[in-house]
Amino acid sequence: MPDGGLTVFQTRITKMFGIKYPIIQGAMMWLSRAEMVAAVSNAGGLGIMASLTFPTAKELREEIRKTKSLTDKPFAVNITLLPTIRPRSLEEYIAAAIEEGVTIIETAGRNPRQYMKQLREGGVKIMHKVASVKAARTAEKVGVDAVTIVGFEEGGNPGMDDVTTLVLVPRTVDELSIPVIAGGGIGDGRGFMAALSLGAEGVLMGTRFMLSQECPLHPDIKQRLLEASEKDTLMIMRSIKNPERVVATAFAQRILEMEERGTTLEELLPLIDGLRQKRALDKGAADEAMIPCGQVVGLLSDLPTVKEIIDGIIKEASTIAKRQS
Numbered sequence: 001m002p003d004g005g006l007t008v009f010q011t012r013i014t015k016m017f018g019i020k021y022p023i024i025q026g027a028m029m030w031l032s033r034a035e036m037v038a039a040v041s042n043a044g045g046l047g048i049m050a051s052l053t054f055p056t057a058k059e060l061r062e063e064i065r066k067t068k069s070l071t072d073k074p075f076a077v078n079i080t081l082l083p084t085i086r087p088r089s090l091e092e093y094i095a096a097a098i099e100e101g102v103t104i105i106e107t108a109g110r111n112p113r114q115y116m117k118q119l120r121e122g123g124v125k126i127m128h129k130v131a132s133v134k135a136a137r138t139a140e141k142v143g144v145d146a147v148t149i150v151g152f153e154e155g156g157n158p159g160m161d162d163v164t165t166l167v168l169v170p171r172t173v174d175e176l177s178i179p180v181i182a183g184g185g186i187g188d189g190r191g192f193m194a195a196l197s198l199g200a201e202g203v204l205m206g207t208r209f210m211l212s213q214e215c216p217l218h219p220d221i222k223q224r225l226l227e228a229s230e231k232d233t234l235m236i237m238r239s240i241k242n243p244e245r246v247v248a249t250a251f252a253q254r255i256l257e258m259e260e261r262g263t264t265l266e267e268l269l270p271l272i273d274g275l276r277q278k279r280a281l282d283k284g285a286a287d288e289a290m291i292p293c294g295q296v297v298g299l300l301s302d303l304p305t306v307k308e309i310i311d312g313i314i315k316e317a318s319t320i321a322k323r324q325s
């Protein structure tokens with residue numbers, strides 16, 4: 001089906017979520033709020049709001065309402081199940097999203113089993129993000145509708161196994177019968193086509209959308225990322241079994257050195273605190289907190305709008321598809 005000369009990339013994911021393109025914006029704490037999420041959904045992709053940005057379920061509810069005022073397209077809410085310094089009731093967050101009419105929930109970080117009943121009863125589609133084939137199999141078993149598998153390259157939490165997207169995606173596709181979304185290291189039409197060739201039915205990108213006009217990231221940090229190469233990220237927090245890929249700043253280097261010296265969780269906590277990260281992001285002070293970022297940053301040298309990113313990927317992918325047919 002041609003669409004203005006472009007290939008229509010319809011998959012089980014576009015059908016399941018009711019979106020035009022199988023392009024999903026990864027949840028980004030502090031950053032994927034209403035404007036960013038709505039921009040992605042309005043451009044034909046799927047925006048995901050990071051619920052942990054909001055200290056209470058009430059504030060999440062308000063942000064969902066704001067998003068709905070900016071788009072009539074579907075968008076998702078991410079519920080990250082990893083332990084946090086300030087524990088909250090995730091059931092309340094899920095209830096708020098469901099009551100506000102959100103139709104897609106992404107879980108991540110831990111087995112979502114204990115939340116499945118609430119999610120199923122809420123009638124939402126459930127996508128779960130994992131970093132290993134084993135966790136993907138478990139997610140399918142507990143009944144999620146789709147799995148996102150992220151590789152070693154990804155910005156954020158790529159897990160402990162150090163296996164790349166190129167290997168994890170086909171391994172996961174071979175093991176699962178539900179649709180698989182590929183994340184980690186994807187930033188343009190070439191990465192998108194590669195992921196589909198590996199059997200993925202959608203892609204998830206965080207770092208690419210960080211470098212967009214709509215992302216509420218401080219211009220100084222955007223500039224720093226624009227200058228970064230594929231070698232300018234580091235994995236920290238492996239010592240506490242929660243590795244995170246971040247921009248290789250002096251701050252990240254300091255954390256790594258502390259870990260090499262055998263630091264304790266107590267010493268690390270004030271440095272990895274989310275509120276410290278928020279202050280640094282607001283100020284544009286990349287050297288004062290960890291800033292998650294994927295290796296794909298080395299491919300990015302422009303600051304387009306979200307729509308330009310998505311249209312550009314589909315255009316480039318269509319050219320590749322034609323060349324191959």
Ligand SMILES: Cc1cc2nc3c(=O)[nH]c(=O)nc-3n(C[C@H](O)[C@H](O)[C@H](O)COP(=O)(O)O)c2cc1C
Pocket residue numbers: 025026027028029031050052078080108109129150153154155156157183184185186204205206207208210291292293294295296
């Ligand atoms: C700045 C930033 C913040 C992120 N915050 C979260 C988060 O709160 N929850 C989550 O599940 N993933 C989070 N991620 C991971 C992304 O959702 C996504 O999985 C990842 O960016 C994909 O890899 P890529 O960066 O190579 O595109 C974050 C990533 C970035 C870059």
